[in-house]
Amino acid sequence: MMTAKPEVAITNGIPQQHGDHVDARRTLAPRDTVMTGEEYCRSKPIYRSLLALLRCPDCSSHLKETSQSLACQACRRLFPFVNGIVQFVPSEDYAGNFGFEWSKYSRTQLDREGWAWSEEAFRLKTGFSPEEIRGKWVLDVGCGMGRFAEVASRWGANVVGIDLSRAAEVAAHNLAHRENVWICRTDLRRLPFALESFDYIYSIGVLHHTPDCKESFKGLVPFLKPGGTIAIWVYSAYDKWYRMSDVYRKLTTRLSASSLHTVCRIVDSLYYAHMALRHIPAVGRYLSGILNYLVPIPLYSNRELRTLDSFDWYSPKYQSKHTYEEVFRWLEECGLRDLRVLFQPVAVRGRKAEAY
Numbered sequence: 001m002m003t004a005k006p007e008v009a010i011t012n013g014i015p016q017q018h019g020d021h022v023d024a025r026r027t028l029a030p031r032d033t034v035m036t037g038e039e040y041c042r043s044k045p046i047y048r049s050l051l052a053l054l055r056c057p058d059c060s061s062h063l064k065e066t067s068q069s070l071a072c073q074a075c076r077r078l079f080p081f082v083n084g085i086v087q088f089v090p091s092e093d094y095a096g097n098f099g100f101e102w103s104k105y106s107r108t109q110l111d112r113e114g115w116a117w118s119e120e121a122f123r124l125k126t127g128f129s130p131e132e133i134r135g136k137w138v139l140d141v142g143c144g145m146g147r148f149a150e151v152a153s154r155w156g157a158n159v160v161g162i163d164l165s166r167a168a169e170v171a172a173h174n175l176a177h178r179e180n181v182w183i184c185r186t187d188l189r190r191l192p193f194a195l196e197s198f199d200y201i202y203s204i205g206v207l208h209h210t211p212d213c214k215e216s217f218k219g220l221v222p223f224l225k226p227g228g229t230i231a232i233w234v235y236s237a238y239d240k241w242y243r244m245s246d247v248y249r250k251l252t253t254r255l256s257a258s259s260l261h262t263v264c265r266i267v268d269s270l271y272y273a274h275m276a277l278r279h280i281p282a283v284g285r286y287l288s289g290i291l292n293y294l295v296p297i298p299l300y301s302n303r304e305l306r307t308l309d310s311f312d313w314y315s316p317k318y319q320s321k322h323t324y325e326e327v328f329r330w331l332e333e334c335g336l337r338d339l340r341v342l343f344q345p346v347a348v349r350g351r352k353a354e355a356y
Contacts (some may be wrong), residue, residue, distance in 0.1 A: 041084050041172070046158055046182045053197045057120040057190040058086050079192075083169040084176070087347060088186035094211070095165040097315035100257035102145035102167035105308045107174065109147040118147040124343040126202045126231035130155035136199035141188050141220060146171030146181075149156025153181045157200070161191075162186050195222050201230040207236040208320045214330055221334045226355035230336070233347040237321035245296040245313060252314040270297055271306060322346050 040045060042065075052064045054070065061074035069080040079088050092099050111118045122128065134156035140149045142159030150169060153159045161171055161183040172183040186192050188203075188210065201220055210216040217232060224230055252260055270291065277288040292299070298309040313319075324341060327348050331339050336350030 016159045017082050029123070033074075040283050041081065041086075041182070044179055045252075046160075046180055049158075050160065053194045055192055055194050057168070057186060058194045063192075065325065067331040080284070083166075083172070085168055085172045086184040086192075088184060088190075088192050089164060090164045093187070094317045095163075095209070097165075097260075097311075098163070098167050098209075099165035100145065101308065101311055101315065102165070102170045104169045104200045104261070105304070108304055108308055109145070110150055110174065111147075119151045120203070121344075122148050122151045125204050125347045126235035127340060127342050127347075127349050128152075128155075128200065128202070128229075128231065133200055137197065137225075138200045138202070139198040139220075139223065141201060141203035142209075143168065143171050143183065146174045146183070148202070148204055149181055149183070150175060150178075156180070160184075160198070162188060162191070162303060164188065168334060189219055191219075191223055195225055196225045196228075199225055199228045201228070201294055204233045205235075208322065209316045209318050211318055213320045213322065216328050217327075218334055221336070221352065226352055229349055229351045231347070231349035232327070233342075233344065234327065235319070235321045236345040237323045237326075238345060239321075241293055241296055242313075242321075244294055249314055249319065253317055257315065260315055261307070261311055264307050264314065267295065268298060268303060268306050268310065270282055270295055271299060271303070274299055324348065 051063075051065070055061065056072035056075060056077060057062060058077055059072060059075045061072050063070040063079070064073050065071075066078070069078045070086055071078050079086050081087075105234050109118055115237060133152060136157050138152050138157040138159050140152065140159055140161040143149050143163050146161060146169045149159045149161040153175065157180065159181045161175075161181065162168065163171065163183075163185060164187050166185070168185040171281050175183065177182040182191070188206070199223055203220070207213045207216045213234060220230060222253075252263070255263065274288045274291060277291065278284045280287065296313075298306045300309070316347075324346055327346055330346060331350040334350075335353060337353055338351040340349050342348060
């Protein structure tokens with residue numbers, strides 16, 4: 001596991017110095033802090049630094065602190081502190097399924113001792129390294145319950161995470177003791193920041209769940225500093241296994257989150273049919289492949305991960321797939337340079353030109 005800058009956790013209001021190595025097990029999830037979520041959010045050094053960069057998402061004017069909210073000095077809109085974070089949106093809009101998902105599986109994908117799945121995925125889908133982002137301002141677009149913000153902050157970056165759903169509250173809880181993390185609820189299409197605020201921006205598995213993936217991506221680039229880097233990962237249009245799932249999604253997206261979750265748990269029983277089929281000599285894997293084409297489900301050995309991923313696939317209102325050629329055009333249209341194809345389709349990164 002990589003090292004990060006020294007950080008201080010707070011237990012019962014007492015700072016705990018952890019030295020150069022951040023112990024994720026000791027700095028995640030507030031269990032016994034004496035401060036309220038709002039007080040702790042305001043007390044973080046990253047918040048004091050970020051405050052000058054925050055803007056009204058409606059009119060782009062400066063924001064001022066009040067006792068219970070941030071207030072726009074121009075249009076007078078108020079953005080309250082609720083459940084430990086600033087709420088820039090009044091509802092989850094089209095992303096309610098993700099609020100349900102990450103409230104139910106709030107820590108399933110967080111890295112822990114002997115488990116670095118999120119860190120590996122972060123490397124493959126962004127191409128970032130600890131040395132590259134340490135000490136930099138990083139925007140996590142669609143942070144969910146905070147799995148990648150946990151990695152980036154452990155590597156020493158100053159991480160700002162945003163999410164439209166109430167998953168943002170889960171992320172804030174999971175990462176409350178990270179001095180270098182700040183989370184808020186907002187719409188990625190109306191970001192509450194000054195332009196050119198971030199050294200790095202990443203969005204992993206999020207943009208394809210917006211109404212217009214291309215426009216959502218293009219809206220992020222202005223918030224990148226000159227010379228900054230943006231990396232995204234979106235679903236691949238090269239894979240054909242999901243064709244049948246698109247048929248099922250016409251129904252599953254109409255179900256309530258709780259009903260669909262029950263369906264996913266029931267359908268997960270097919271995993272055991274796959275395991276049985278694969279023991280049949282010669283044709284077993286072929287038969288398993290046919291079954292997974294007809295009813296696509298993940299085949300991890302961990303049932304919780306299988307159910308989570310099934311729900312994640314079948315529940316979103318929006319789900320688009322893309323090619324490298326298509327995504328490269330987006331980056332080129334935004335004037336980005338040094339475009340790179342990353343390991344896992346479709347993942348790309350590009351750099352904004354330096355200011356002269």
